[in-house]
Amino acid sequence: xxxxxxxxxxxxxxxxxxxxxxxxxxxxxxxxxxxxxxxxxxxxxxxxxxxxxxxxxxxxxxxxxxxxxxxxxxxxxxxxxxxxxxxxxxxxxxxxxxxxxxxxxxxxxxxxxxxxxxxxxxxxxxxxxxxxxxxxxxxxxxxxxxxxxxxxxxxxxxxxxxxxxxxxxxxxxxxxxxxxxxxxxxxxxxxxxxxxxxxxxxxxxxxxxxxxxxxxxxxxxxxxxxxxxxxxxxxxxxxxxxxxxxxxxxxxxxxxxxxxxxxxxxxxxxxxxxxxxxxxxxxxxxxxxxxxxxxxxxxxxxxxxxxxxxxxxxxxxxxxxxxxxxxxxxxxxxxxxxxxxxxxxxxxxxxxxxxxxxxxxxxxxxxxxxxxxxxxxxxxxxxxxxxxxxxxxxxxxxxxxxxxxxxxxxxxx
Numbered sequence: 483x484x485x486x487x488x489x490x491x492x493x494x495x496x497x498x499x500x501x502x503x504x505x506x507x508x509x510x511x512x513x514x515x516x517x518x519x520x521x522x523x524x525x526x527x528x529x530x531x532x533x534x535x536x537x538x539x540x541x542x543x544x545x546x547x548x549x550x551x552x553x554x555x556x557x558x559x560x561x562x563x564x565x566x567x568x569x570x571x572x573x574x575x576x577x578x579x580x581x582x583x584x585x586x587x588x589x590x591x592x593x594x595x596x597x598x599x600x601x602x603x604x605x606x607x608x609x610x611x612x613x614x615x616x617x618x619x620x621x622x623x624x625x626x627x628x629x630x631x632x633x634x635x636x637x638x639x640x641x642x643x644x645x646x647x648x649x650x651x652x653x654x655x656x657x658x659x660x661x662x663x664x665x666x667x668x669x670x671x672x673x674x675x676x677x678x679x680x681x682x683x684x685x686x687x688x689x690x691x692x693x694x695x696x697x698x699x700x701x702x703x704x705x706x707x708x709x710x711x712x713x714x715x716x717x718x719x720x721x722x723x724x725x726x727x728x729x730x731x732x733x734x735x736x737x738x739x740x741x742x743x744x745x746x747x748x749x750x751x752x753x754x755x756x757x758x759x760x761x762x763x764x765x766x767x768x769x770x771x772x773x774x775x776x777x778x779x780x781x782x783x784x785x786x787x788x789x790x791x792x793x794x795x796x797x798x799x800x801x802x803x804x805x806x807x808x809x810x811x812x813x814x815x816x817x818x819x820x821x822x823x824x825x826x827x828x829x830x831x832x833x834x835x836x837x838x839x840x841x842x843x844x845x846x847x848x849x850x851x852x853x854x855x856x857x858x859x860x861x862x863x864x865x866x867x868x869x870x871x872x873x874x875x876x877x878x879x880x881x882x883x884x885x886x887x888x889x890x891x892x893x894x895x
Contacts, residue, residue: 497832500786501569504837509694513833516697517824517842518849519859520874521573523867524823525550526860528574528816535586536604536815537597544857548850549745550574550814555846557805557818562840566790566798569828569839570781572805575819577769581762582608582816588759602750605813610753612810612817615763616803619771623800629792632775658868661727664711669704669869676700677830677873694831701866705730708863730861739853747811763817767806770819771799777820784825785834826874 499505505513529546538546550573557572585591585607594600622628659666673696681693692699711717712730720728778798782789790798805818828834849856 497786497834499833499835501834501836504835505833509689510835510838510841512695512698513831513835513838514841515845516695516831517571517827517839518845519701519862520697520823520827520867520870521551521554521571521821521842521846522859522862523864523871524574524576524821525554527864527867528576528579531579532582532586532815533601535583537594537600539598542598542601544739544853544860545743545745546813546815547860548739548743548853548856549749549812550816551846551856552745552850553805553808553812553814554818555843555850556808557802558843558846559840560801560805561798561820562836562843564797565801566778566781566794567836568778568781568787568790568798569785569834569836570777571821571824571839571842572802572818573821573824574814574816575766575770575773576816577773577819578763578766578817581611581759581766584762585611585759588756603754605750605815606752606754607756607759608815609750609810609813610755611759611763612806613753614755614760615767615817616806616810618764619767619803619806620800621803622771623796623798623803626793626796628771628775628799629796632792632795656868656872658727659865659872661723661868662863662865665704665708665728665863666865666869668707669700669866670872672704673697673700673870673873694833696830697827697870700870701862704866705862708866727865728863730863736854736857736861739857741854742851743853744851745812748813750813753810766817767803770806770817771802773822774799774802774820777822777825780822781820781825781828781834784828785836787834823871823874826877829877830874 504510526547529543529550533543533546554571554573558570561570561572562568586604588607591600591604591607594603659670676692676699677696681690681696683692684690708728709730711728717725717728775795778790778795781787802818802820809817824839849859
């Protein structure tokens with residue numbers, strides 16, 4: 483019989499709220515908003531990379547960002563209520579960028595001369611590929627085939643998987659931070675100082691605000707600093723790449739965003755299907771499944787939940803497949819996976835409450851419909867998120883790898 487409990491030496495110290503215990507409501511809402519702020523980084527970065535290449539304008543980009551956040555909120559709720567029921571946020575995935583770039587480069591799409599028309603046709607092609615590729619994940623999940631595979635995921639075998647899930651994403655951290663060191667370096671030093679050296683300071687009625695809300699505190703301080711630099715003209719005459727990375731007003735997000743927009747299925751038109759596009763997208767789905775499996779293991783470990791059994795992993799993968807199907811129907815420009823950075827936030831704040839994640843999904847849905855308000859938060863420069871990723875990915879990669887390896891050694895001995 484497989485061991486489904488964490489040994490006492492494997493449990494995190496000072497974890498005040500585990501998966502089924504909930505902080506007070508004011509603290510819960512702030513923690514949920516902190517999760518929302520963190521998921522904004524990926525939700526803004528992926529459309530910012532892909533939409534201009536597809537031929538879209540700023541209005542198209544903000545609409546894709548809104549759609550991606552809206553579907554991420556729905557997928558997070560589905561996963562927390564019916565999937566693995568772990569405190570895991572499901573958001574956009576960088577694993578899909580390579581097959582999406584392949585679709586964008588298709589000669590039949592590149593022959594379309596009018597940019598917006600090319601954007602619409604490319605989006606429909608991506609939607610069709612996601613819808614077909616989602617069927618693979620749904621079948622592997624609900625047929626319990628993925629659960630059978632997961633039986634071979636021993637602690638020793640999962641150590642490199644979890645390590646790669648965390649450390650393998652570092653290209654989203656330090657390289658992006660280096661695009662604007664005057665913002666990225668202060669953010670990195672501040673988040674390390676607040677989360678590691680001030681975490682035991684409790685200035686407000688015994689609440690460890692520096693340990694609970696390091697993202698909110700650090701993002702607010704450095705964001706204001708970035709606003710001051712932008713308003714003072716510090717980037718006037720600087721290279722275009724520097725302005726894109728550093729300025730808080732560089733993308734016209736706020737002016738392009740509508741006051742209210744409700745994303746709906748097939749808003750870009752009927753999807754188009756091509757065998758080559760679908761097979762390319764299937765490879766990304768397989769990568770996403772492995773990444774999500776490692777993230778589920780990490781989330782259960784950091785929330786002090788029992789390691790998810792095979793049937794729970796299969797159910798989670800099946801619901802994630804439904805999430806990718808929703809990505810294809812709504813047109814999010816990418817597929818979904820478990821957000822590794824939000825898993826790292828569980829370890830940073832030592833709060834593994836499922837309710838926090840469920841409310842954060844409500845923030846994603848709410849702010850995705852109120853475009854102006856969501857665009858204000860989306861104007862946070864990406865090097866601020868990159869500095870957070872450096873800490874959070876390292877936390878997931880090192881803490882989980884070391885704990886899995888030590889458990890393997892105990893079992894072996």
